[in-house]
Amino acid sequence: MSQIQLDKGLLAVYHKTLFTTSASYDVLFKQDNSMNDENLGDYCQILSAKSSISGQDGGVATSLLLSGVQKGLFEVVIVVQRTEGYHAKAVATSNIFEIIQARGTKYLRVPILGLLNDLVAKGKRKIAIVGSPCQVQAARKIQQKMLTAYPDLQLAIVGLFCFEAFDHEKLKDALQKQIGRDLDKVEKTQIHKGKFIVTFEGKESYIKVHDLYAAQENGCSLCKDLTNKFADISVGSVGSPAGYSTVIVRSEIGQKLLDGVDLVKGEVNKDEIIKLALIKTCRAADTLAAIG
Numbered sequence: 502m503s504q505i506q507l508d509k510g511l512l513a514v515y516h517k518t519l520f521t522t523s524a525s526y527d528v529l530f531k532q533d534n535s536m537n538d539e540n541l542g543d544y545c546q547i548l549s550a551k552s553s554i555s556g557q558d559g560g561v562a563t564s565l566l567l568s569g570v571q572k573g574l575f576e577v578v579i580v581v582q583r584t585e586g587y588h589a590k591a592v593a594t595s596n597i598f599e600i601i602q603a604r605g606t607k608y609l610r611v612p613i614l615g616l617l618n619d620l621v622a623k624g625k626r627k628i629a630i631v632g633s634p635c636q637v638q639a640a641r642k643i644q645q646k647m648l649t650a651y652p653d654l655q656l657a658i659v660g661l662f663c664f665e666a667f668d669h670e671k672l673k674d675a676l677q678k679q680i681g682r683d684l685d686k687v688e689k690t691q692i693h694k695g696k697f698i699v700t701f702e703g704k705e706s707y708i709k710v711h712d713l714y715a716a717q718e719n720g721c722s723l724c725k726d727l728t729n730k731f732a733d734i735s736v737g738s739v740g741s742p743a744g745y746s747t748v749i750v751r752s753e754i755g756q757k758l759l760d761g762v763d764l765v766k767g768e769v770n771k772d773e774i775i776k777l778a779l780i781k782t783c784r785a786a787d788t789l790a791a792i793g
C-alpha cells in the first residue's frame with residue numbers, strides 16, 4: 502500500500518472508530534489500570550518534564566528514543582530529519598547521533614509509513630516510530646494487519662501532539678510575504694499560543710497561525726486527535742511551561758521507555774490540553790458541517 506493511498510484513506514477513517522473491535526485495540530496496547538478521558542484518551546500517567554537534551558520543548562521525545570535503544574526495546578527507529586532548507590524526510594536508524602540530530606519539530610506532514618513497510622519486509626521486528634496522530638493511526642492499522650503474518654512484530658510509538666501541519670511551499674511563501682523571512686534558512690520553528698515563531702540568526706519573529714490558514718495541509722481541519730491517543734506515549738508542548746514537554750503515558754511499552762530517564766519535573770496543566778483538544782474537535786465538526 503502506498504503512502505499516498507494511506508493518507509487519503511485516513512480522511513475517511515477520522516470519523517469512524519479506528520479499530521474494528523475494541524478487543525483488537527485492547528490487545529494492541531491498552532493497559533488494565535488506564536484512566537480514560539474523552540479528550541486525552543486512555544492513559545496511566547500524565548506529567549510535565551524536561552530532559553538533558555535540548556529539543557523542541559523538553560527534549561523528552563528524543564530522550565525516550567535513546568532510552569529505548571539503550572534498553573534494547575527496539576532495533577531501529579524512524580525519525581524525521583531536516584534535509585535541504587526546511588525540507589524533511591524520514592530516516593530509519595539505531596545510531597544515537599542520528600536520533601539526536603533529528604530533534605526539533607518540522608511542522609510538515611512527512612511520509613514515514615513506506616519506511617515502516619520496508620523495515621518489516623527486511624526482517625526487522627522491533628521497530629519504534631515517532632509521529633503525529635495521523636501517522637500513528639495509520640501505523641496502528643498496518644500493525645494490526647501485519648500481526649497475523651508477523652506475530653512477533655513489536656511497534657513502540659512515541660506520538661507527538663499535533664494541531665496542524667503545513668505545506669512547505671505555501672508556508673515558505675506566506676512567511677516571505679508576511680514577515681520577510683525565508684523558511685529554508687530558519688534555525689527553529691515553534692508554535693506557541695497562536696503564533697508561528699521562527700528563529701533566524703538567533704532572533705525571533707512571528708506570524709499569527711490564523712494567518713497561515715491557506716498553508717495548512719489538506720485534511721488537518723478534519724482531524725480530531727490532538728494528543729495522539731493511539732501512541733504508547735505522547736509528547737507535546739501545550740500544558741507545560743516553556744522548555745518542558747507534556748508527557749502522557751498510555752501503555753506498558755510507554756512506561757518502559759520512560760522508566761529511568763533522567764527528567765526534571767514541571768507542573769502539568771491538564772485544562773490547557775483539554776481546551777486545545779476541544780478546539781480541534783470543534784474545528785473538525787465545523788469543517789464537516791461546512792462540507793455538508
Ligand SMILES: Cc1cc2nc3c(=O)[nH]c(=O)nc-3n(C[C@H](O)[C@H](O)[C@H](O)COP(=O)(O)OP(=O)(O)OC[C@H]3O[C@@H](n4cnc5c(N)ncnc54)[C@H](O)[C@@H]3O)c2cc1C
Pocket residue numbers: 554555556557558559560561562563564579580581582603604605606607608609610611631632633661662663664665666667692736737738739746747
Ligand atoms: C506537525 C506538528 C504539529 C505539532 N503541533 C503541536 C501543537 O499544536 N501543540 C503541541 O503541544 N505540540 C505540537 N507538536 C509537538 C511539539 O512540537 C513537539 O514535537 C513535542 O512537544 C516534542 O518535543 P520534544 O522537545 O520532546 O521533542 P524532541 O526531543 O525535539 O524530538 C522531536 C521528535 O519529533 C520528530 N519529528 C519532528 N518533526 C516531525 C514530523 N513532521 N513528523 C514526524 N516526526 C517528527 C523528530 O524525529 C524527533 O524525534 C507538533 C508536532 C508536529 C510534528
Ligand code: SF4
Pocket residue numbers: 610633634635636663664665666718720721722724725
Ligand atoms: S492535524 Fe491531524 S492530519 Fe494534520 S498533520 Fe496533524 S495529525 Fe496529521
